[in-house]
Amino acid sequence: MILTDTVETRAAQTLPRSLYAEEDGPWARTALTGRAEADVAIVGAGILGLSTALALAEAGTSVIVLEANEPGWGASGRNGGHANPGLKTHPDEVLRDFGQETLTWAYGAPTTLAALIDRLGIDAEFRQGGTYRAAVSEAGLRDVEALTEALIRHGIPARFEDAAAMEAATGCTRYHGAMLDPVGAQVNPLKYTRGLARAAQAAGAVICCDSPVTRYAREGAGWTVATPGGSVTAGQLLIATNGYSGPLVPKLAQSLIPVFSAIAASNPLPEALRGQILAGGGVLYETGTVTIYYRVDAAGRLIFGGRGQMEEADGLPSVAVLRQLAERTWPGLAAVGWCYGWNGRVAITADHYPHLHALEDSGLVAVGFNGRGVALTTALGPRLAEHLRGTPGALPFPVTAIRPIPFQKFWPVGVNAVLGADSLLRRLRG
Ligand SMILES: Cc1cc2nc3c(=O)[nH]c(=O)nc-3n(C[C@H](O)[C@H](O)[C@H](O)COP(=O)(O)OP(=O)(O)OC[C@H]3O[C@@H](n4cnc5c(N)ncnc54)[C@H](O)[C@@H]3O)c2cc1C
Secondary structure (H helix, E strand, C coil), rough: ECCCCCCCCCCCCCCCHHHCHHHCCCCCCCCCEEEEEEEEEEEEHHHHHHHHHHHHHCCCCCCEEEEECCCCCCCHHHCCCCCCCCCCCHHHHHHHCCCCCHHHHHHHHHHHHHHHHHCCCCCCCCCCEEEEEEEEEHHHHHHHHHHHHHHCCCCCCEEEEEHHHHHHHCCCCCCEEEEEECCEEECCCCCHHHHHHHHHHHCCEEEEECCCCCCCECCEEEEEECCCCEEEEEEEEEEHHHHCCCCCCCCCCCHCCEEEEEEECCCCCHHHHCCCCCCCCCEEEEECCCEEEEEEECCCEEEEEECCCCCCCCHHHHHHHHHHHHHHHHHHHHCCEEEEEEEEEECCCCCCCCEEEECCCCCCEEEEECCHHHHHHHHHHHHHHHHHHCCCCCCCCCEEEECCCCHHHHHHHHHHHHHCCHHHHHHHHH
């Protein structure tokens, strides 16, 4: 029997204060107690763990999801809500590295999400207004022009929007041009994640909250997975802990850079501003070292995100730089005011691709969505489920060894040096 490093247990945490958590209220949490059995055990109830659990349960495979806190507590319940097509990497590189099937799959991920929300009837404020990749510099303009050309070459219905079109779309003069992929969409991420959790439960999955997995061990042909309150015996094991991966899987946390991304939510915009900023329901992210991203939600609030402090944030003071940038971009915002500020961990990999790793012969780790996980993990879950059920060739990425990033433990220092508040503000001023 192989025992992994043990994980220190800590008190379970409620959802961080955010617009989403305040609007949606508490979740009924039940912890694992005693011994349980399932075909598959999943660690982590984010979009990935839950979309995999849903697909398994719908296929008749018994599954238990073990979550340290509650569904959506990690990045899935606190993100920007952009369902973006594709991977972070240029489509030519994706084609070279993984082939046409993976490229098509990744660019179709928002469509997969749209179909799932529709099929399950999840009320998650879904709106498919397209994704803009918007250039804030001449170099960025060349980047988005080339990207648009490449996407069209790959049969993806992207188009180039010039500076005048971007001013009309955003009500500001910040952009030299943009690539618009009409498949991109927006969603309330906590409502979506909870909708997935409910659907998985309705299909027969068991979701245990306040159940941090402290150790897993090989037992016979399967696994035992332990939490402070009990244990699960399962034939297969999936680790879906992404930016919140701790010491549970040796070297896993060292293979990821868990960069914080922060979000400021405004009060509902007055009609005039609402008509100017992404009124078509689209989502936008910018080119450049510091990615700024935003959308206007169903209540007309600007949900404005970007890099911020490299520690847990809580409240509006922690997102002051983002608020300043937004108010400079749309001066009318200063009078509207802001209601929430929060942040969370995005799991960045060295090659900017998602990573799949094997745990012996029947366990799998899936992490590293590089700020693209909303649509991607939705589309990946059913593929992981097929793989766990024994279908060969179901995975869109190869299974690789875990590779720690050299000097990973110094990441907060490095990121702060590049993105410290002063430097961040300078870069954002662009
Ligand atoms: C502020 C922010 C904004 C973002 N914006 C976007 C966006 O607009 N679009 C986009 O596509 N992506 C965005 N992302 C990234 C996106 O949210 C993630 O890629 C996606 O949600 C990944 O989901 P996941 O299920 O892999 O992980 P997570 O949702 O992070 O879930 C991991 C879960 O594992 C649990 N866990 C960890 N260790 C254990 C353990 N030992 N035992 C039990 N449970 C454990 C955690 O409690 C957590 O709930 C953003 C992320 C952040 C933080």
